[in-house]
Amino acid sequence: MKYKIDKQNHPVYLQIYKQIRDDITSGAYEFNSKLPSKRLLADELGVSTVTVEHAYELLCDEGYIEPRERSGYFVIFSPNDGFANVSHILKSARSVHTSPTRPVFSVSLLSRTMRKVLSDYNDVILEKSPNEGCLELRTALKQYLARNRGINVGVEQIIVGSGAEYLYRLIVDLLGRDKVYAIESPSYQKIEQVYRAAGVHYESLPLCNDGIDGAALARTEADVLHTTPYRSFPSGVTASASKRYEYIRWSDKADRFIIESDYDSEFSVHSKPTETLFALSDHDNVIYLNTFSKTISPSLRVGYMVLPKRLVKPFEDRLGFYSCTVPTFEQYVLTELINNGDFERHINRERRKKRREAERKTCKNTENA
Numbered sequence: 001m002k003y004k005i006d007k008q009n010h011p012v013y014l015q016i017y018k019q020i021r022d023d024i025t026s027g028a029y030e031f032n033s034k035l036p037s038k039r040l041l042a043d044e045l046g047v048s049t050v051t052v053e054h055a056y057e058l059l060c061d062e063g064y065i066e067p068r069e070r071s072g073y074f075v076i077f078s079p080n081d082g083f084a085n086v087s088h089i090l091k092s093a094r095s096v097h098t099s100p101t102r103p104v105f106s107v108s109l110l111s112r113t114m115r116k117v118l119s120d121y122n123d124v125i126l127e128k129s130p131n132e133g134c135l136e137l138r139t140a141l142k143q144y145l146a147r148n149r150g151i152n153v154g155v156e157q158i159i160v161g162s163g164a165e166y167l168y169r170l171i172v173d174l175l176g177r178d179k180v181y182a183i184e185s186p187s188y189q190k191i192e193q194v195y196r197a198a199g200v201h202y203e204s205l206p207l208c209n210d211g212i213d214g215a216a217l218a219r220t221e222a223d224v225l226h227t228t229p230y231r232s233f234p235s236g237v238t239a240s241a242s243k244r245y246e247y248i249r250w251s252d253k254a255d256r257f258i259i260e261s262d263y264d265s266e267f268s269v270h271s272k273p274t275e276t277l278f279a280l281s282d283h284d285n286v287i288y289l290n291t292f293s294k295t296i297s298p299s300l301r302v303g304y305m306v307l308p309k310r311l312v313k314p315f316e317d318r319l320g321f322y323s324c325t326v327p328t329f330e331q332y333v334l335t336e337l338i339n340n341g342d343f344e345r346h347i348n349r350e351r352r353k354k355r356r357e358a359e360r361k362t363c364k365n366t367e368n369a
Contacts, residue, residue: 001028001036005045012047016055024064024077025245031078035065062274063210063240077241105296105346110333113342117332125332129324133160133304134331140338141304148266148344150279151288156312162325163301164261164291168194170322171259171287171305174315175224179255182222184212188233188261191226207235211243217250224257225250230265230274238274248281258286263294266347267354284308292334295347302326302334 003019005012023029035041038056042049056073059065064077117125132138138158145151161167168191172181177200183191185204195202205216212227225247229239239247251258260277268274278288291303307315324331337343 003041003045005047013051013054013058016041016045016047016052017058020055020059021062021064024059024075025241029075031075033075034071035073035075037072063242077245104350109342109346110296113333113336114329117329117336121332125329127328129160129326129328129331131320131322131324132156133158133324133326134328134335136335137331137338138304140335144338144344145306149262149276151276151306153306154309157307157309158304159307159315160302160304160324160326160331163293163303164263164289165190165194166325167289167303167305168259169198170319172198172200173319174311175257179223180221181224181226182217182220183226184228184232184235186235187226188228191261207232207237209237211237211239212247214243214246217246223255224259226259226261227277228261228263229277230262230268233263244275244277244280247277248283251281251285252283256285260286260288262288262290266295267350278306284310287311295343296337300330302330 001020001023003016005015020029020035029035035056036044038049038052042052045052056065056067060067060073064075065073066076067073135155137160138155141158141160142153142155145153159167159170161170172195177198179200181195181200181202182205183195183202185206187204192202192204203220203222205220206213208214211229212225217225227239227247229244229247231238247258250256258277258281262276265274265276276286276288278286285308287308288306289303292300293303334343337346
């Protein structure tokens with residue numbers, strides 16, 4: 001394979017990662033085929049072996065390849081994985097984490113930002129927010145998602161609301177109560193509670209070690225798949241690369257949608273968060289959700305969703321009259337935190353902390369082995 005590298009553009013290791021990933025998902029590299037050695041590829045591209053190693057590590061982290069002792073790196077992604085694939089189904093949620101990770105956000109930083117908003121925005125904070133959320137916050141989110149999650153959308157696709165549960169209910173109203181919804185089993189309890197309260201029919205699909213059981217997904221009569229691809233709560237399961245593409249293939253039918261909850265991926269210990277289904281899919285049928293309640297504080301009941309383009313107009317027509325449930329003041333505080341870089345610095349601090357903890361745990365396990 002011939003790869004082109006622009007050393008003046010994005011980080012070189014990400015360019016290598018993306019081009020190899022595309023070759024893997026397109027079938028240019030078949031299942032179980034061997035990748036070039038790090039030294040060979042580095043010499044071919046005129047980069048260091050460390051750069052290539054970094055790209056390979058990302059591919060390993062996301063389940064595209066695996067290292068084999070004294071043999072090199074081999075492709076473990078298969079576009080044919082999925083419906084016929086049988087994995088070990090999780091017997092219970094007891095073997096995994098019991099609560100979402102709660103980050104520690106600087107109270108002094110938050111209070112300083114609040115004072116700045118009170119000083120700079122004056123009477124604006126007393127005005128009613130636009131129903132879809134303040135334009136300033138949605139613009140900041142648009143730029144943040146493009147930088148950090150590979151999601152490139154217009155501000156009109158971003159809707160702000162008071163937490164995930166509120167947004168779940170809006171989605172039910174948007175897609176319709178006549179549709180069948182599928183959720184992971186086990187899953188976040190409130191997802192099931194929202195669907196039950198909304199009076200919709202839903203199915204529970206068992207989770208395996210690498211995501212939703214393929215046979216169950218193939219059998220379901222659901223029109224909408226609600227999934228948390230990264231660290232599903234409470235199981236802690238992260239969907240493999242093959243499994244994420246399986247979800248996308250499943251949705252490639254008329255009137256099928258995916259609801260993607262991405263509450264915890266920003267705190268990934270890897271150098272790059274797992275790619276979103278929204279960014280991977282070209283079907284324009286993934287609704288992406290995230291929340292600041294997990295990244296900043298549970299008391300900050302602010303979430304947002306990104307609609308596929310095809311749902312923007314239906315949302316405006318059917319639900320555009322709903323008032324935004326997040327106070328204008330809180331929206332401007334978040335806008336400042338994102339625009340001045342404090343939010344991303346907080347994310348990076350927490351990720352470094354988690355990475356060090358993971359390294360210490362690995363060292364301890366090695367010593368005890």
